Amino acid sequence: MEYRKLTILFVLLFAALVTCAQDNKLAVADSTAEQLYNAGDWKQLISFVNKSVTDSVDSPALRFKAGYAYMLTGNYKAAISQFNRVLLKDPHNTTARLYAYYCNTYIxxxxxxxxxxxxxxxETLRAIKLSPFGVIDAALESGIKLPNNDERDNGFFERAGMGLRLSWRLQLDQSFMLFTQNIFRSGYIDYKNQTGKTDRQVEYYAKSKYSLTKNINLLGAYHYLHTSYxxxxxxxxxxxxxxxxxxRxxxxxxxxxxxxxxxxxLKQYDAKVDFYPLGNLNLYTMSRASVLNLSGTNTFIYSQSVGFKVLDKTWLxxxxxxxxxxxxxxxxxxYVYNAIDPTKFKCGESVFYQLGNHALLNLNYFYEKKTDVYRAVNYNQNSVTLGITWKF
Incomplete structure (x- = not known):
C-alpha cells in the first residue's frame, strides 16, 4: 500500500515539474516573440514561432504574431492558417477575425x-465599408472568335455578370450571355450576298456558394441555354x-x-486542385481533370493554367x-463549349491589370484547334476577349 502511495506521489510530482517546465518554455517563447514582433523582424519571427511549435511550445499569442508576420510579408494563405488556429482557442478574438477577413479578400x-x-x-463592419446592398462585384466581357474557315463567319460573345451576398454564408453569382455566329455550308449558301444560317444562343447562369465552415464551401449552379439554328x-x-x-x-x-x-x-465529373506555393496570387496553378459522359460516350479532358505577377499591378x-x-x-x-464545331485543343494567354482600387481589366487570347463537322476537316480559330470587373 505504501508503495502505491509513493508511486502516485512520484507521478504527481513529475507531472507538476513537466508543467512548470512547459510554462517556463512558453513564457520564454512569448517574450522572444514579443521582442521580434516589436522590432518588426517578420521573417525571424515566423522562423522562431514555427520552431517553437515544432518543439511543442504553442499558444494563441504565438500563432497570432506569426499570422500577422505572414500577412505583412504577403503569405496570406499561411496567415489565414495561423489566425484560424487562434480562433479555435479564442473564437471571440476580433482582431484575428478582422485580419482573416482581409487576408481572404486579398486572394x-x-x-x-x-x-x-x-x-x-x-462598429468593425462599418470600418471595413462593405457594400450596403450586398453587391460583391460586377463584370462585363466582350469577345470575338476569328475562324480560319471560309464557311464560318466570325463569332461574337458578350457577358454581363454580378455577384451578390445574400447572407454572410450564401453568395449568388449571375450572368447573362449572348453568342452569335453565321454558318455557311455548301447547299444553302447565298454566294452573292454571303449570307448563311445564324447560330444564336442566349444564356442565363446562376451559381450559389454556401460556407459550411470557414474552409468548406458547398456549390450549386444552374445554366439555361436558348439555342436557335x-x-x-x-x-x-x-x-x-x-x-x-x-x-494552407x-x-x-x-x-x-x-x-x-x-x-x-450530359454528365461531367470534375476534380480540381489549386496550388498557391507562395500563399498569394504572385504565383499559382490550377489543374482540373474531367470525365465528360455525352449520351453514354466518355471523354477525358485535362485543363492546366499557371499564373504569376509580373509587375506591381499586372498578372499573366x-x-x-x-x-x-x-x-x-x-x-x-x-462557359459551355457547344458550338457547331468541336474544339480539340485550346491554349492561350490572359493579362490582368489592376486599375485603381476597384477595377480589374483583363485581356484574353486563345488559339483553338477545331473540326468542321460538315466537311470533317480541321481548322484554326483565334479568340480575343476584353473584360472588366468592378469590385465593390
Missing part, C-alpha cells in the same frame, strides 16, 4: 472572408453540385455537372486544355 476568397465578417461587431430551337438546362475544401496552400474541389444539352444527355496567366471539348463545361459550368 479573392469571398466565401471565407464573409464567414469571418459575420462574427465581427457592427436554321429552323430549330432548343431549350437546354444544366446543373452543378460540388464541394470545395481550402487548405492547396484548394481542392470536386463537382458533377448534369442535364440535357440540345438533344444529348497561361492556360491549355487537352481533349475533345465537344459540349465541355468550364469554370463551374459558366
Amino acid at each position: 479573392n476568397n469571398n466565401n471565407a472572408a464573409f464567414y469571418n465578417a459575420s462574427h465581427l461587431d457592427a 436554321r429552323s430549330n430551337t432548343y431549350q437546354s438546362n444544366l446543373g452543378l453540385l460540388g464541394i470545395k475544401y481550402d487548405t 496552400y492547396v484548394d481542392l474541389q470536386g463537382d458533377v455537372n448534369f442535364g440535357k444539352l440540345i438533344d444529348k444527355t 496567366e497561361t492556360a491549355a486544355t487537352f481533349g475533345n471539348q465537344d459540349d465541355y463545361l468550364d469554370t463551374d459550368g459558366l
Whole structure:
C-alpha cells in the first residue's frame, strides 16, 4: 500500500515539474516573440514561432504574431492558417477575425472572408465599408472568335455578370450571355450576298456558394441555354453540385455537372486542385481533370493554367486544355463549349491589370484547334476577349 502511495506521489510530482517546465518554455517563447514582433523582424519571427511549435511550445499569442508576420510579408494563405488556429482557442478574438477577413479578400476568397465578417461587431463592419446592398462585384466581357474557315463567319460573345451576398454564408453569382455566329455550308449558301444560317444562343447562369465552415464551401449552379439554328430551337438546362475544401496552400474541389444539352444527355465529373506555393496570387496553378459522359460516350479532358505577377499591378496567366471539348463545361459550368464545331485543343494567354482600387481589366487570347463537322476537316480559330470587373 505504501508503495502505491509513493508511486502516485512520484507521478504527481513529475507531472507538476513537466508543467512548470512547459510554462517556463512558453513564457520564454512569448517574450522572444514579443521582442521580434516589436522590432518588426517578420521573417525571424515566423522562423522562431514555427520552431517553437515544432518543439511543442504553442499558444494563441504565438500563432497570432506569426499570422500577422505572414500577412505583412504577403503569405496570406499561411496567415489565414495561423489566425484560424487562434480562433479555435479564442473564437471571440476580433482582431484575428478582422485580419482573416482581409487576408481572404486579398486572394479573392469571398466565401471565407464573409464567414469571418459575420462574427465581427457592427462598429468593425462599418470600418471595413462593405457594400450596403450586398453587391460583391460586377463584370462585363466582350469577345470575338476569328475562324480560319471560309464557311464560318466570325463569332461574337458578350457577358454581363454580378455577384451578390445574400447572407454572410450564401453568395449568388449571375450572368447573362449572348453568342452569335453565321454558318455557311455548301447547299444553302447565298454566294452573292454571303449570307448563311445564324447560330444564336442566349444564356442565363446562376451559381450559389454556401460556407459550411470557414474552409468548406458547398456549390450549386444552374445554366439555361436558348439555342436557335436554321429552323430549330432548343431549350437546354444544366446543373452543378460540388464541394470545395481550402487548405494552407492547396484548394481542392470536386463537382458533377448534369442535364440535357440540345438533344444529348450530359454528365461531367470534375476534380480540381489549386496550388498557391507562395500563399498569394504572385504565383499559382490550377489543374482540373474531367470525365465528360455525352449520351453514354466518355471523354477525358485535362485543363492546366499557371499564373504569376509580373509587375506591381499586372498578372499573366497561361492556360491549355487537352481533349475533345465537344459540349465541355468550364469554370463551374459558366462557359459551355457547344458550338457547331468541336474544339480539340485550346491554349492561350490572359493579362490582368489592376486599375485603381476597384477595377480589374483583363485581356484574353486563345488559339483553338477545331473540326468542321460538315466537311470533317480541321481548322484554326483565334479568340480575343476584353473584360472588366468592378469590385465593390
